[in-house]
Amino acid sequence: MSEERRKIMRVLSGETLTPPPLWLMRQAGRYLPEYRETRTRAGSFLELCYTPEYAVEVTLQPIRRYGFDAAILFSDILVIPDALKRNVRYTEGHGPEMDPIDETGIRALNGEGVVEYLAPVMETVRRLRGELPEETTLLGFCGAPWTVATYMIAGHGTSDQAPARLFAYRHPKAFEHLLMLLADISADYLLAQIDAGADAVQIFDSWAGVLGETEFEAFAVKPVARIIASIKARRPQARIIAFAKGAGYLLKTYRQKTGADAIGLDWSVPLAFARELQQDGPVQGNLDPMRVVAGGKALSDGIDNILQQLGHGPLIFNLGHGITPQADPSNVAALVERVRGWKG
Numbered sequence: 220m221s222e223e224r225r226k227i228m229r230v231l232s233g234e235t236l237t238p239p240p241l242w243l244m245r246q247a248g249r250y251l252p253e254y255r256e257t258r259t260r261a262g263s264f265l266e267l268c269y270t271p272e273y274a275v276e277v278t279l280q281p282i283r284r285y286g287f288d289a290a291i292l293f294s295d296i297l298v299i300p301d302a303l304k305r306n307v308r309y310t311e312g313h314g315p316e317m318d319p320i321d322e323t324g325i326r327a328l329n330g331e332g333v334v335e336y337l338a339p340v341m342e343t344v345r346r347l348r349g350e351l352p353e354e355t356t357l358l359g360f361c362g363a364p365w366t367v368a369t370y371m372i373a374g375h376g377t378s379d380q381a382p383a384r385l386f387a388y389r390h391p392k393a394f395e396h397l398l399m400l401l402a403d404i405s406a407d408y409l410l411a412q413i414d415a416g417a418d419a420v421q422i423f424d425s426w427a428g429v430l431g432e433t434e435f436e437a438f439a440v441k442p443v444a445r446i447i448a449s450i451k452a453r454r455p456q457a458r459i460i461a462f463a464k465g466a467g468y469l470l471k472t473y474r475q476k477t478g479a480d481a482i483g484l485d486w487s488v489p490l491a492f493a494r495e496l497q498q499d500g501p502v503q504g505n506l507d508p509m510r511v512v513a514g515g516k517a518l519s520d521g522i523d524n525i526l527q528q529l530g531h532g533p534l535i536f537n538l539g540h541g542i543t544p545q546a547d548p549s550n551v552a553a554l555v556e557r558v559r560g561w562k563g
């Protein structure tokens with residue numbers, strides 16, 4: 220089957236499909252009992268990411284259950300800091316942690332060997348393309364430099380990324396160097412995923428929403444534009460989704476400035492504004508993940524609203540952020556059924 224038959228690839232090229240194709244951010248994860256089982260077997264979270272046999276298995280789990288139109292490679296955005304020897308660890312109940320980096324540490328960073336270190340991820344992609352149904356799009360991904368940098372500087376997740384914002388004001392040169400280094404590494408990493416068989420890739424800028432206007436340009440737009448330009452210069456056919464969570468009105472020029480084919484929308488984006496953004500190309504989103512937890516009318520009303528307002532243009536139906544561990548798998552089945560049953 221040619222790539223053009225894959226629905227998500229068709230929408231990424233600008234087609235409107237009725238019903239829209241769908242996948243969910245974090246579709247492989249703790250809400251699924253089979254994920255928890257494999258996770259326990261793997262031992263550590265990084266072991267799960269770096270063992271192709273396990274990573275392939277958990278990537279396929281939501282495809283088997285729900286037949287989503289895309290599978291997303293199972294990995295994490297923090298494998299890049301791990302490859303940069305930042306001592307990344309995931310401890311139960313703490314979220315990810317790593318050694319916080321300072322100016323001296325940034326100057327000492329060396330991006331060589333990162334893609335080689337991440338060879339197991341590319342092996343996972345290769346095996347996935349062989350095992351997935353022909354019609355299923357395979358998505359690769361990475362974190363955007365700003366979001367990855369927030370974890371590298373604080374050494375852990377924070378609610379407002381104050382440590383990274385402060386560091387950027389105090390040490391603008393070192394911070395710029397960090398972002399550009401991460402951009403160049405990320406471009407090579409995504410290119411390697413594409414060459415291993417990923418149909419398209421998504422760049423997650425989960426923390427774009429804490430940035431002011433000037434900083435959004437410098438820390439979110441500029442590095443993501445650099446990644447996309449670098450990939451497209453080498454693989455002009457590559458398709459790229461950029462997701463800047465919380466960017467609000469700043470999304471108005473985000474697609475055009477970054478060169479992304481599609482833009483991801485979180486649930487705070489008003490649907491009238493989303494429709495405006497859709498005039499320039501495909502959008503992806505944007506159901507509140509809590510509607511999936513709530514189920515029932517909250518779920519069906521939220522889905523219907525998005526379909527009615529965005530379903531007549533190029534849309535990839537998705538959540539506005541990752542599905543949460545407390546979501547009931549049967550609500551996900553109801554979501555899929557409702558989207559698939561939409562007649563336009």
Ligand SMILES: Cc1c2[nH]c(c1CCC(=O)O)Cc1[nH]c(c(CCC(=O)O)c1C)Cc1[nH]c(c(CCC(=O)O)c1C)Cc1[nH]c(c(C)c1CCC(=O)O)C2
Pocket residue numbers: 243244245246247248249258264291292293294295296297309314315360362366376423425541
């Ligand atoms: C910021 C970020 C991270 N990782 C990611 C982001 C960007 C998207 C977002 O904002 O959610 C992206 C990510 N992380 C994971 C995927 C896998 C693919 C998929 O979407 O199914 C993807 C695309 C697996 C994961 N990554 C992580 C888990 C849970 C860990 C576990 O199983 O113990 C999964 C399934 C761990 C992780 N990894 C990260 C955090 C903050 C955490 C802890 C929070 C949590 O526990 O949910 C960093």
